[in-house]
Amino acid sequence: MPKTKTPSFEDAFHELDETVEKLEAGELTLDESIALFERGMQLAEQLEQQLEHAELRVRKLQPSATELAEAEAEYVIAEAEDE
Amino acid sequence: MQPALFLTTPTITVAQLMQHLKHILEVDDIVQDVWVRGELSGISRPSSGHLYFSLKDGDACVRCVMWRGQAVGLKRLPSEGDAVRAHGHISIYDARGDLQLYVDELTFDGVGALWKKYELLKAQLQREGLFERKRPLPPYPRCIGVVTSEKGAALQDMLRILRQRWPSVEVALCPSQVQGIEAPAQIVRALRTLNNDDGVDVIIVARGGGSIEDLWAFNDENVARAIFASSQPVISGVGHEVDFTIADFVADLRAPTPTAAAAMVVRDRAEVLREMRARKARLWLAMDNHITTRDAQLKNLRRVLVRLSPQSKIERERQQVDEHVRSLDKAMLHEIKVLRERVQSKRRQLASLNPTAILARGYAIVRRDGHVVNSVAQVASGDAVHVRVSDGEFTATVASDA
Numbered sequence: 413m414p415k416t417k418t419p420s421f422e423d424a425f426h427e428l429d430e431t432v433e434k435l436e437a438g439e440l441t442l443d444e445s446i447a448l449f450e451r452g453m454q455l456a457e458q459l460e461q462q463l464e465h466a467e468l469r470v471r472k473l474q475p476s477a478t479e480l481a482e483a484e485a486e487y488v489i490a491e492a493e494d495e
Numbered sequence: 496m497q498p499a500l501f502l503t504t505p506t507i508t509v510a511q512l513m514q515h516l517k518h519i520l521e522v523d524d525i526v527q528d529v530w531v532r533g534e535l536s537g538i539s540r541p542s543s544g545h546l547y548f549s550l551k552d553g554d555a556c557v558r559c560v561m562w563r564g565q566a567v568g569l570k571r572l573p574s575e576g577d578a579v580r581a582h583g584h585i586s587i588y589d590a591r592g593d594l595q596l597y598v599d600e601l602t603f604d605g606v607g608a609l610w611k612k613y614e615l616l617k618a619q620l621q622r623e624g625l626f627e628r629k630r631p632l633p634p635y636p637r638c639i640g641v642v643t644s645e646k647g648a649a650l651q652d653m654l655r656i657l658r659q660r661w662p663s664v665e666v667a668l669c670p671s672q673v674q675g676i677e678a679p680a681q682i683v684r685a686l687r688t689l690n691n692d693d694g695v696d697v698i699i700v701a702r703g704g705g706s707i708e709d710l711w712a713f714n715d716e717n718v719a720r721a722i723f724a725s726s727q728p729v730i731s732g733v734g735h736e737v738d739f740t741i742a743d744f745v746a747d748l749r750a751p752t753p754t755a756a757a758a759m760v761v762r763d764r765a766e767v768l769r770e771m772r773a774r775k776a777r778l779w780l781a782m783d784n785h786i787t788t789r790d791a792q793l794k795n796l797r798r799v800l801v802r803l804s805p806q807s808k809i810e811r812e813r814q815q816v817d818e819h820v821r822s823l824d825k826a827m828l829h830e831i832k833v834l835r836e837r838v839q840s841k842r843r844q845l846a847s848l849n850p851t852a853i854l855a856r857g858y859a860i861v862r863r864d865g866h867v868v869n870s871v872a873q874v875a876s877g878d879a880v881h882v883r884v885s886d887g888e889f890t891a892t893v894a895s896d897a
Contacts, residue, residue, distance in 0.1 A: 435782065
């Protein structure tokens with residue numbers, strides 16, 4: 413899976429919360445408050461979009477040869493000869 | 496005794512000896528189809544998958560082998576001291592000359608022994624502190640690693656719940672057997688595989704309900720240690736509500752069932768959407784407040800501005816001028832009145848000094864060359880002088896010197 417560079421849901425949600433709080437706190441110029449409002453709405457809509465238009469993806473992982481060998485080695489309890 | 500027959504003791508090869516002994520055993524009905532009861536010891540299971548062990552009973556001991564084909568059918572990995580009954584046939588392992596029981600079926604005697612082992616392992620891992628580490632789960636995982644059977648209902652249940660609650664998540668499934676002798680190694684391996692995957696940020700280890708032996712893989716020591724070693728938090732969802740496996744104790748979070756594990760790992764999107772709407776409403780309200788406040792400030796500023804404008808300044812100053820003019824007027828009038836009074840007083844004073852009034856009384860004013868004569872020295876005999884009396888003037892000539 414390519415690691416996505418978009419902020420995680422958690423980060424975006426956190427930023428939305430901060431934006432709401434800043435806007436609620438006041439002490440802003442009109443330009444600042446408009447910018448915050450727009451950023452907040454944008455984040456909320458992005459997040460909603462993410463929730464509403466998603467489809468569960470399932471990918472299957474197979475252990476690599478090394479992992480196989482490592483795991484099995486642990487279950488070889490003692491040396492023994494095979495017949 | 497027939498000594499002749501034994502004159503020469505026969506010499507046979509090792510292979511012949513083995514062959515002979517095998518033959519003896521093969522024709523014996525008892526050892527060809529037998530259940531042997533004893534305790535397991537010296538268990539080994541090399542990568543071939545065959546299972547080697549000894550069955551002990553006091554001082555007696557027999558070597559046993561169970562081929563992979565049969566061993567994989569075992570409910571669980573046998574362990575030292577297990578009381579078992581093994582079914583199979585006895586033969587000789589030529590290479591060593593060992594008498595061996597070739598086991599085709601192995602049953603564990605009762606679950607009491609299992610529970611004893613369970614308690615021992617649980618106590619040991621608890622002492623080591625494996626049950627104390629509980630890491631927080633990521634609130635919004637992007638990729639959930641899942642270790643479970645690909646064919647089990649547990650997987651479908653979990654996928655259904657995830658689809659309902661938080662479909663934007665990705666599931667990295669690492670299939671594993673979840674019961675039987677192969678299960679522990681596969682679970683350990685799956686945990687490692689998921690740990691080596693960059694995307695996975697939480698792992699669920701799950702299995703549906705079953706008997707204690709079905710769930711035994713989750714009481715395996717290596718499974719427990721692999722869960723503890725996991726770099727990502729692990730949620731266990733094994734069996735039913737009432738089942739507590741060692742894996743449950745070591746996991747960062749124990750879910751009572753696989754379904755519950757899926758519900759615990761993600762939030763419900765309906766709930767989050769509600770929160771999102773609430774935040775949007777707050778944004779609107781806050782923006783509205785800002786605008787209302789701004790509007791009020793603007794109105795206020797406008798009032799201040801009007802007050803400070805040159806127009807109103809001019810008007811204010813004009814008013815002041817008017818006032819000044821008014822008070823100036825007042826002062827002037829007063830001054831004029833005072834002056835007028837003074838003039839009148841002077842006039843009265845002047846009137847009282849009017850010389851004509853004296854002339855009326857018989858006095859006369861004598862001038863010579865325009866100058867009033869008030870001394871005899873000012874005139875000489877023969878000078879012409881002007882004499883003013885009350886009703887006119889006449890000229891006179893000085894008759895004599897004084």
